Amino acid sequence: xxxxxxxxxxRYLHTIHAAPECSRLREIYTDVFxxxxxxxxxxxxxxxxxxxxxxxxxxxxxxxxxxxxxxGYMFARYLDKAGPGYHSISFRIPDCEAAHERCSELGVRINxxxxxxxxxxxxxxxxxxxxxxxxxxxxxxxxxxxxxxDWAEGRPQKPHALxxxxxxxxxxxxxxxxxxxxxxxxxxxxxxxxxxxxxxxxRVDVADISLLVLNPVDKQDxxxxxxxxxxxxxxxxxxxxxxxxxxxxDWFANNHxxxxxxxxxxxxxxxxxxxxxxxxxxxxxxRGS
Numbered sequence: 443x444x445x446x447x448x449x450x451x452x453r454y455l456h457t458i459h460a461a462p463e464c465s466r467l468r469e470i471y472t473d474v475f476x477x478x479x480x481x482x483x484x485x486x487x488x489x490x491x492x493x494x495x496x497x498x499x500x501x502x503x504x505x506x507x508x509x510x511x512x513x514g515y516m517f518a519r520y521l522d523k524a525g526p527g528y529h530s531i532s533f534r535i536p537d538c539e540a541a542h543e544r545c546s547e548l549g550v551r552i553n554x555x556x557x558x559x560x561x562x563x564x565x566x567x568x569x570x571x572x573x574x575x576x577x578x579x580x581x582x583x584x585x586x587x588x589x590x591x592d593w594a595e596g597r598p599q600k601p602h603a604l605x606x607x608x609x610x611x612x613x614x615x616x617x618x619x620x621x622x623x624x625x626x627x628x629x630x631x632x633x634x635x636x637x638x639x640x641x642x643x644x645r646v647d648v649a650d651i652s653l654l655v656l657n658p659v660d661k662q663d664x665x666x667x668x669x670x671x672x673x674x675x676x677x678x679x680x681x682x683x684x685x686x687x688x689x690x691x692d693w694f695a696n697n698h699x700x701x702x703x704x705x706x707x708x709x710x711x712x713x714x715x716x717x718x719x720x721x722x723x724x725x726x727x728x729r730g731s
Contacts, residue, residue, distance in 0.1 A: 448540035450626050451533035453584075454651035455575065456494070456501035457607065457677060460521055460529040461720040464491040464506035470719060471495045471502060473699045476600035481580045484508065489515045494579060498594040500604035500680070501579070505529065527721030528677035530561070530571035531607065533625070533649060538576040550624065568617025570609060570676035599693035601682035605727045606645065606652040610666045610678040614644075614657035617676070621646045621653065632657075637711040639664040654681070679716075679723035687714035687728045 461467050471477045477497035484491050489512060493504045507518035520529070535541050538558050545552060551563035559575035583589050594602040611617040621627040627648035635643045641658040656678065658666040669678060684690040694702045694717060704715040704726070713725040 447626070448535060448537050448544050449574070449624055451535055451574075451649040453534050453649050455532040455534045455573075455579070456503045457531055457680065458503045458505055458529040458573075458675075459527070459720070459722050460517070460524070461504060461506050461526040461722075462510050462521065463720075464493055464504050467504045467506075467720060468493040468495060470699060470702070471497055471504065474600075474694060474697050474702060476594065476597060477502070478583070480583055483580075488517050490517045494582075496583065498601045498603050498682070499591040501582075501584075503532075524673040524675075525721055528675050528680075530573055530675045531677060532573035532575060535574050535576055538574065541574050541576075548624065564612070564676065567611075567620045568614065568676075569612030569670065570617055570620075596685065598686040598689045599684075600690065601684055601726075603683045604651075605681040605683045606654050607677060608654045608656065608679040608681055608723075608725070609676050610656045610658075610670050611676040612670045614655050614670075618644055618646055618655050621648055621655075625649075627653075635711075637708060637713075639666055641666055679725050681713065681725045681727050684714075684726045684728065687726050690726055691715050 459467060468479055472479050472495060475497045477495045479493055479495045481494040489508050491506050491508055495502050495504065505517065507515055507521060510518055510521060513519050513522065538560060542555060542560050551566045553561040553563040558577045559573055562572045564571050578585060609617065618629055622629050625648050627646045630645040632642040632644040635641055639658055641656045644655045646653050646655060656666055658664055661667055691704045694704050704717040706715055707713050714728050715726040717724045
């Protein structure tokens with residue numbers, strides 16, 4: 443691919459976290475994770491509340507149906523079927539209409555399409571629900587002339603950068619091929635890991651983000667296989683860089699927003715602590731790891 447390819451991502455845009463209570467998650471991502479909420483809104487055609495939040499250099503979009511029991515709306519149906527957790531990932535592209543045409547040429551299936559954005563069908567991406575859009579997010583500080591990605595650097599207790607996105611898709615090999623062949627990603631040599639279970643881990647760099655695609659040895663049982671074979675968007679965890687893992691764990695357990703205990707992880711995993719927030723896993727990476 444080349445710079446003129448409409449499927450060449452300009453940047454990673456956001457990770458969507460689907461949950462029943464948008465306001466609760468917004469408070470936790472801002473007060474505990476130290477994020478910045480820069481836009482909130484209600485989209486009536488889908489009966490959906492949303493909040494756009496930067497946690498360090500990574501944008502999270504929290505979404506929730508306003509009436510979780512109204513199955514007349516698509517997002518309520520998704521949450522009822524899949525439960526809370528990461529819904530999808532999103533890349534900004536230069537021209538959505540051209541990207542849509544290119545997907546048709548390549549045989550990439552489109553799940554849904556609206557003006558300026560398309561959701562790719564997970565059967566074409568290996569199991570990752572993926573949005574491509576040319577939209578500018580409202581009030582996005584990233585688009586300001588003096589925005590600095592490292593604005594959160596130096597904080598001892600809260601994430602200062604996203605290390606990578608951990609994916610456990612239904613078809614890891616297809617997911618890697620899609621990220622490389624369609625989105626111009628660069629795959630690194632796979633490595634063997636033992637946690638959260640024996641698997642191979644392949645890092646793929648796409649635009650300005652790294653995705654770690656996990657392929658478990660056991661395809662039927664185990665946490666990764668059970669996740670991959672369930673209803674989800676393919677994102678297993680967000681791995682955050684922290685300056686001091688101990689201070690971060692203490693802050694999450696003892697903060698003004700309430701006790702949010704983290705789980706210490708075994709040495710040698712590459713991660714220090716794990717925390718689950720409404721179905722979404724967050725892992726801490728010690729500085730220098």
